[in-house]
Amino acid sequence: QVQLVESGGGSVQPGGSLTLSCVASGFTLAGYIVGWFRQAPGKEREGVSAISSGSSITVYSDSVKGRFTISRDYFENTVYLQMNSLHSEDTGIYYCAAAKMANVSRPQATDFMTNGRGSYWGQGTQVTVSP
Numbered sequence: 001q002v003q004l005v006e007s008g009g010g011s012v013q014p015g016g017s018l019t020l021s022c023v024a025s026g027f028t029l030a031g032y033i034v035g036w037f038r039q040a041p042g043k044e045r046e047g048v049s050a051i052s053s054g055s056s057i058t059v060y061s062d063s064v065k066g067r068f069t070i071s072r073d074y075f076e077n078t079v080y081l082q083m084n085s086l087h088s089e090d091t092g093i094y095y096c097a098a099a100k101m102a103n104v105s106r107p108q109a110t111d112f113m114t115n116g117r118g119s120y121w122g123q124g125t126q127v128t129v130s131p
Helices: 106-115
Strands: 003-007 010-012 018-025 032-039 046-051 058-060 068-073 078-083 092-100 125-129
Touching (some): 018 092, 032 078, 046 106, 058 068, 058 106, 078 092
Antiparallel strands (some): 032 092, 046 058, 068 078, 092 125
16 A cells, blocks of 8 residues: 655744654655645645655755754655754644655755655654744
């Protein structure tokens, strides 16, 4: 069964940290660009970050730049999102998505993050940041 499964969400205080994981099963993430997206209550989904298939390109939204780090482990077939200095505005459901795009340029990676044209999507993991 082809699927993406997110984990690592939870409740933290402002300033805290969480690491999200996105594990692929039924297919290998090699050759896929992978992104993280989030949706806050009452808001549209927004792109947070993306990483190219070769990990040479990473892109971030302005709201998380400098605080979040995306990475991937090819052996574990997993993409991670390390989130530091969390704000209440980071609260939402976080999804990962993958699209088969190899050797993307930075504009292409940014477009993927912005438009969320993933072929596969996970079910999401809840992140809540509150005092």
